[in-house]
Amino acid sequence: MAPGLTREAEERRLNYAAHIRYWRRNLKTFLPHQYTGNDCNRMTLAAFIISALDILGDLPAALSQEEREGYIDWVYRCQLPGGGFRPAPATDLGPLRNPENQIWDPFHVAGTFFALLILVNLGDDLEKVKRREILQWLTKLQRSDGGFGETVGENDRVEGGNDSRFGFMAAAVRWMLRGNLEGPVDGVPDIDVDAFVRCVQVAETYDGGLSEAPYHEAHGGFTSCAISALYFLDRLPRKQTDGRPRGLRNMPMTLHWLASRQTLTLDEEDAADTYSDETDSAATCHDSHSFMKLHNFPSSRGKLSFQNQPPVHAELKWVGMNGRENKIGDTCYAYWVCAPLKLLEHLHIIDPKPIRRWLLDRTQHLVGGFGKLPGDHPDPQHSFLGLMVLSMFGEAGLQNVDTALCITEKAKKHLESLPWRRKLLGLDDKGEA
Amino acid sequence: MMTALFTLLSAVFSLPYRLLLAVAVSVRSRVQAPKMPANEDAKYYRDDPAWGDVEPLPQDDGGLHPLASIAYTDEYSEAMGYLRAVMADSEHSERVLELTEHIISMNPAHYTVWLYRAKTLREIKADLGREIEWLNPTALQHLKNYQIWHHRQTIIDALGSPDGEADFIATMLEQDSKNYHVWSYRQWLVQRFSLFDKEDELTWTESMIEDDVRNNSAWNHRWFLVVGGHSGHLESEHVVKRELEYAKYAIRKAPQNQSPWNYLKGAVRAAGLPSSSLKDFALEFADMRRPDDIYSSHALDLLADIYAEEEGNKEEAKKALELLATRFDPIRAHYWNYRKGLLEVPETAA
Numbered sequence: 001m002a003p004g005l006t007r008e009a010e011e012r013r014l015n016y017a018a019h020i021r022y023w024r025r026n027l028k029t030f031l032p033h034q035y036t037g038n039d040c041n042r043m044t045l046a047a048f049i050i051s052a053l054d055i056l057g058d059l060p061a062a063l064s065q066e067e068r069e070g071y072i073d074w075v076y077r078c079q080l081p082g083g084g085f086r087p088a089p090a091t092d093l094g095p096l097r098n099p100e101n102q103i104w105d106p107f108h109v110a111g112t113f114f115a116l117l118i119l120v121n122l123g124d125d126l127e128k129v130k131r132r133e134i135l136q137w138l139t140k141l142q143r144s145d146g147g148f149g150e151t152v153g154e155n156d157r158v159e160g161g162n163d164s165r166f167g168f169m170a171a172a173v174r175w176m177l178r179g180n181l182e183g184p185v186d187g188v189p190d191i192d193v194d195a196f197v198r199c200v201q202v203a204e205t206y207d208g209g210l211s212e213a214p215y216h217e218a219h220g221g222f223t224s225c226a227i228s229a230l231y232f233l234d235r236l237p238r239k240q241t242d243g244r245p246r247g248l249r250n251m252p253m254t255l256h257w258l259a260s261r262q263t264l265t266l267d268e269e270d271a272a273d274t275y276s277d278e279t280d281s282a283a284t285c286h287d288s289h290s291f292m293k294l295h296n297f298p299s300s301r302g303k304l305s306f307q308n309q310p311p312v313h314a315e316l317k318w319v320g321m322n323g324r325e326n327k328i329g330d331t332c333y334a335y336w337v338c339a340p341l342k343l344l345e346h347l348h349i350i351d352p353k354p355i356r357r358w359l360l361d362r363t364q365h366l367v368g369g370f371g372k373l374p375g376d377h378p379d380p381q382h383s384f385l386g387l388m389v390l391s392m393f394g395e396a397g398l399q400n401v402d403t404a405l406c407i408t409e410k411a412k413k414h415l416e417s418l419p420w421r422r423k424l425l426g427l428d429d430k431g432e433a
Numbered sequence: 434m435m436t437a438l439f440t441l442l443s444a445v446f447s448l449p450y451r452l453l454l455a456v457a458v459s460v461r462s463r464v465q466a467p468k469m470p471a472n473e474d475a476k477y478y479r480d481d482p483a484w485g486d487v488e489p490l491p492q493d494d495g496g497l498h499p500l501a502s503i504a505y506t507d508e509y510s511e512a513m514g515y516l517r518a519v520m521a522d523s524e525h526s527e528r529v530l531e532l533t534e535h536i537i538s539m540n541p542a543h544y545t546v547w548l549y550r551a552k553t554l555r556e557i558k559a560d561l562g563r564e565i566e567w568l569n570p571t572a573l574q575h576l577k578n579y580q581i582w583h584h585r586q587t588i589i590d591a592l593g594s595p596d597g598e599a600d601f602i603a604t605m606l607e608q609d610s611k612n613y614h615v616w617s618y619r620q621w622l623v624q625r626f627s628l629f630d631k632e633d634e635l636t637w638t639e640s641m642i643e644d645d646v647r648n649n650s651a652w653n654h655r656w657f658l659v660v661g662g663h664s665g666h667l668e669s670e671h672v673v674k675r676e677l678e679y680a681k682y683a684i685r686k687a688p689q690n691q692s693p694w695n696y697l698k699g700a701v702r703a704a705g706l707p708s709s710s711l712k713d714f715a716l717e718f719a720d721m722r723r724p725d726d727i728y729s730s731h732a733l734d735l736l737a738d739i740y741a742e743e744e745g746n747k748e749e750a751k752k753a754l755e756l757l758a759t760r761f762d763p764i765r766a767h768y769w770n771y772r773k774g775l776l777e778v779p780e781t782a783a
């Protein structure tokens with residue numbers, strides 16, 4: 001066998017059978033009690049489970065018709081009387097619910113977003129979803145500065161943080177239920193899109209990333225959520241201006257920041273000695289790696305490089321991605337960093353190969369799924385986002401995904417084909433395919 | 434450490450993910466969760482006379498095919514039943530504080546239990562100082578939980594004083610010096626109590642950078658104080674000089690550290706200076722005539738920008754980018770090559 005082939009053959013592959021087992025187990029058995037801290041995020045976990053099986057192409061085989069209908073029924077049982085979905089049965093006051101106490105079982109943006117994703121994934125037509133009510137809730141969830149909260153509480157007070165996660169989910173829900181239309185639709189008012197765009201812009205940081213709020217630290221997750229939200233709202237930067245405010249204000253800097261998230265610090269013990277720096281430790285080091293190890297190349301290597309021959313070096317076999325400057329690589333940031341690059345049509349500024357190898361060789365777990373760091377046990381979030389990234393990179397055998405919605409393209413097409421949605425968007429007039 | 438983002442959004446960001454998957458889990462019987470071993474310290478309400486008047490409201494898990502079911506402990510299931518009952522009845526009392534504390538100890542990410550507790554504190558006019566005393570160890574137990582910080586804001590806001598908060602933050606940062614929630618909370622504190630120009634705040638930030646020159650959260654906090662506190666501007670020539678010198682000092686300590694380089698470039702932009710004003714400084718670490726003595730990829734990166742802006746120096750810019758792609762920062766080779774490609778785009782088309 002040629003040396004090149006041997007090397008290929010040694011590489012770990014995506015272990016489909018193990019991933020399918022992992023996700024089927026999550027679907028059909030109880031999560032251990034250590035997941036109690038996620039009790040109010042069950043809709044999120046459920047969406048990861050269903051979507052992961054769909055990405056693996058296993059959903060039809062994993063579910064009987066009865067189970068499919070049963071899961072759809074479960075999601076609808078989380079629908080609130082006033083519209084929207086609770087994120088778990090935990091807050092359901094059942095027969096005791098009344099106008100006075102319903103604020104303790106409120107509209108919840110994550111519950112609503114993930115419930116809709118599950119319904120779409122399971123092939124439901126969303127006819128029983130209180131769509132107008134949800135769209136109305138979105139306008140109440142927006143704060144005066146343009147950002148969104150998590151829930152609406154007593155006296156219509158917007159509760160929860162004020163960061164781009166909620167804006168992302170609100171924008172995604174809006175897109176699912178009314179596409180790109182701006183302004184009132186069918187008598188239902190719209191959110192203030194311009195105000196939201198300004199809210200994203202003021203969270204841009206001096207180093208080119210995006211943060212939770214003005215002058216907070218740039219962070220991969222907030223960057224991804226903000227850019228996905230702009231994508232759903234059709235407010236990403238464009239060459240031609242159309243008079244509408246668009247983020248981001250400094251694309252080259254944002255691309256620089258995103259590209260800088262690639263790191264060779266993959267393990268806690270990856271400490272390195274750095275040039276006259278005494279502070280470098282496992283907890284603090286980072287970009288010292290890419291530099292110091294390669295700096296020691298013999299000069300002949302340097303000459304070679306000038307002929308545009310990328311040096312082949314063991315260190316480059318695995319490249320991780322972090323979420324902030326000088327932090328360690330973490331599976332989920334492969335998604336939080338690659339997703340905005342893809343939506344900004346610049347995924348080509350990173351090399352997917354060593355990132356793929358890092359996921360497959362280092363954070364993929366024997367029992368299926370992915371951990372956060374090498375050696376970590378798998379968890380649904382990292383396992384799901386790891387699969388998303390591999391699919392975005394075109395991994396053979398995985399279904400194609402929609403980067404921002406986090407579902408398969410097939411599931412998205414199902415949503416787009418729904419008659420009520422086509423009618424709302426005026427698509428039926430333009431002739432049916 | 435900080436997974437931060439996302440629970441995906443809401444959960445996603447800060448959950449205890451490194452759970453043993455292990456035990457699994459008998460097949461979801463659709464009827465009853467497997468019984469968890471009894472915890473000796475478990476607290477139950479059914480035998481407590483103080484709760485004898487409350488009829489718990491058990492969870493309806495939603496039919497035959499619930500998703501993401503959790504094998505709750507009896508203790509949690511029971512406590513949640515009492516929580517739903519008191520919420521349904523809008524009861525606000527001392528015992529409700531105890532109940533919410535109990536639930537928070539098992540599920541700190543329960544979003545309405547915190548809101549309910551905050552309302553109860555208001556309704557019974559509870560001692561907020563005591564609330565903070567309880568919150569301190571609770572936050573230390575749940576380092577990644579963000580609801581705790583939101584709650585703390587509500588309480589400190591009502592108390593109207595930041596006294597003692599700096600010490601508590603220091604304790605938290607000893608556990609994780611880059612904890613995003615803690616730094617965000619510190620920023621809220623500075624804003625709420627107008628501490629931007631308090632000398633202690635800048636001195637403390639410097640000590641955090643002194644401890645770890647790569648702590649980007651600390652660098653960002655400095656930016657927040659110096660620039661954020663002054664509507665996005667560096668307020669005087671004196672401040673400009675001070676900030677540039679500070680970043681340069683840190684870079685000389687550890688040239689391959691992106692945090693102070695980003696700070697330096699940001700400060701130059703905020704001061705309205707051209708990036709070429711940093712040319713001599715960048716050359717200290719990356720003189721392309723002596724490629725074996727290059728000490729910082731960030732210096733090369735900056736030089737590439739400076740050369741690209743100079744009249745007729747595009748070739749130098751390309752050379753810097755090639756050095757980055759092939760030798761000093763090859764993990765980003767695609768990015769450096771992309772930047773090189775941009776240099777070849779005719780000016781008119783840019």
Ligand SMILES: [Zn+2]
Nearest residue numbers: 330332372436
């Ligand atoms: Zn993570």
